[in-house]
Amino acid sequence: MEVELKLLLAPEHNEQVLQHPLLGEPARVQQLTARYFDTPDLHLMRHGAGLRVRRVDGAWIQTMKAGGSVQSGLHSRNEWEGQVDRSWPRLGKLRKLIGDDRQWLTVLDATNLKERLEPLFLVDVQRHVWDVEIDGNRIEVALDVGHIERQSHRAPVNEIELELKDGDPAGLYAFALQLLEDIPLRISNINKAQRGYMLVRESGHAPFRAQALDLDADASLSDALPAVLGNCLEHIQRNEVAVIEGDDQETLHQMRVGVRRLRSAIKLFKDIAPCPPALLEDVSWLGTELGAARDWDVLLSSTLTRIDATPGGQHSMLELLSLAQQTAQAKRREAAQALLSQRYTRLMLTLGSWMLQAAPLLNGSAAQFSRHTLQHLHKSLLKRAARMNDSDAASAHRTRIAAKRGRYALEFFHSLYRAKGAHEYLKTLAAAQDELGQHNDLVVADRLLQELAQDQPQAAGVIQFARGYLIAQQATQPADLAAIRNRLHALRLPHVKR
Structure with missing residues (x-):
């Protein structure tokens, strides 16, 4: 080899x-x-x-x-x-x-x-x-x-x-x-x-999506940690060149998802293989750099397209879209520069080194660890879901994050579980995450539009109209928190394969 x-x-x-x-x-x-x-x-x-x-x-x-x-x-x-x-x-x-x-x-x-x-x-x-x-x-x-x-x-x-x-x-x-x-x-x-x-x-460089991870039924934790973290790193790095050299929004999205999966994986193993604080700080930095660019992509390609009316005619809306596009392109260039930096290279090298050195120190079964971890994440998700209410936007966001963590964890260990139960669990969490995500997109959009209004005061009128339109849409088309809560509470964890 x-x-x-x-x-x-x-x-x-x-x-x-x-x-x-x-x-x-x-x-x-x-x-x-x-x-x-x-x-x-x-x-x-x-x-x-x-x-x-x-x-x-x-x-x-x-x-x-x-x-x-x-x-x-x-x-x-x-x-x-x-x-x-x-x-x-x-x-x-x-x-x-x-x-x-x-x-x-x-x-x-x-x-x-x-x-x-x-x-x-x-x-x-x-x-x-x-x-x-x-x-x-x-x-x-x-x-x-x-x-x-x-x-x-x-x-x-x-x-x-x-x-x-x-x-x-x-x-x-x-x-x-x-x-x-x-x-x-x-x-x-x-x-x-x-x-x-x-x-x-x-x-060229097509978007690279997360690959299914196939752990053996008797895999140890020392096998699982490098497999899981390595899977996340591959997801990140296989999109790297496309983000630097291209302009496909999906490659940036996939790289950001890879960072989110990596952060979730690091949290999964934090009690048995704590990640050094300096590494955690750099992973957070990378997520912030990619997230800033991705948020503007979503605003431009998804959120603003919901607006089907505009003051001053279509010309005003085109002006807003042009300003948003300019900012999105600038943020993408900043993300590309982050990937070209020595900080990014040092992060990837140090993560690889830490992963290889931490794995041999672990003892125990991956199946047992995953079962205990999924039970903990499931209980946390249900607590978050029970506290959701329409008057507290942060409560829905916390539930979405909990659903995402549970989904990523099961995706990492899915090969250890019965296929039907794992599929249903993942499907339900993904649906809840999507519904709550649409709500979160509107919250993020309002923040970005406020930033744009400060930078482009000449377009304040159409920006304020867009903010009002999206806020009204959020009020008239809210996520059905009760239905989401009921589906999550009816959910049962899948069983480990025998």
Whole structure:
């Protein structure tokens, strides 16, 4: 299993790497040219595998990487590598390397795979390599500078790879944090093969949604903590580039949801694995940065569209929408800058390190822990629901947050519970959360419109009209708190699988 951490940096900082005191002189400098192979229908990619043949010091090296995971930038993948006598794959040799791993042998046994393989893209980099021993860990450090090429399209490569040769994976984070003290870095959650496939498919960065988490029935807490937190970090980081480079509201929304899930997960484990206060503060900071941008997106795309009348005709409403859009775009740029900051990189590296170090210290069953936790959250939800009343907007908000925490907790551990009961519970909580969320959107909208009126006094008239319209709508179309309360009180926790 290959374990490595990938870090992006700007070309102007390459010299700082080459001169860094932690590294010294490179052990070797290589020009590496690799061709990646797949079928026209991308058979290998669809099964989570990448196959390349690379020229290294005059020899052809065939490599297949497959499966594995990425958690907070830490790439863990199966790797099979060996020398071949040509620039084209030798599937027979690859099968011998794979041995008796039936999953990946089956992938290679696809009909006419040998005949259908073709080179799809090329990766050409100059690699500087250092062999570092630090704190009991052996790490291969590589600076890759070059490009990925597909027909007439090129994508630049400028990254550091830290590959663990021997020792503790947390040591990769510790070493990266030392480099970060002197060099601006960003974590990379996609590898060169994935970037090459993006050129092949001519695809951008689609929104990445939370993936189902599959814990074994006998999973321990030491298994569950990195699985749950890693799932949240993947949700956050797989939307990162799209938020920085694009303008799709859904990618920002998904990244913010990922942060909310992470905060909920940290709270779930707080009694057995308390998160350091500095980390909690940085997670809160990230949520605030993304939340500010997301609130304006919701105002622009959802809340203001409820207004079907306006003083002064349609022109006035268009002015308000234009002002809201300008602010939303400015907030999104601020969110992107936060993701490009060293504070964000440090947060992700430190979270990954803490997660790996905290997990082995835990004892006990994940199923038992989840059952106790869900019971506690369920009781808290019912208390919040019982206190809801129309005269206290905060009471509905507290119930919505409690529903969200219960829903996230069951989503983390759902594989340990009977499917039907878990589905019904999640469905009910999601519905309550949505109904109460619409009410909260109007509360947030009023706050944002007041801010806009202060910044844009020339538009005070239409802004005040919009505020009045939404306040009236909130009064005439309130959430049915009694019905929500009754549905929640009738809800029963699902049963653990036997």
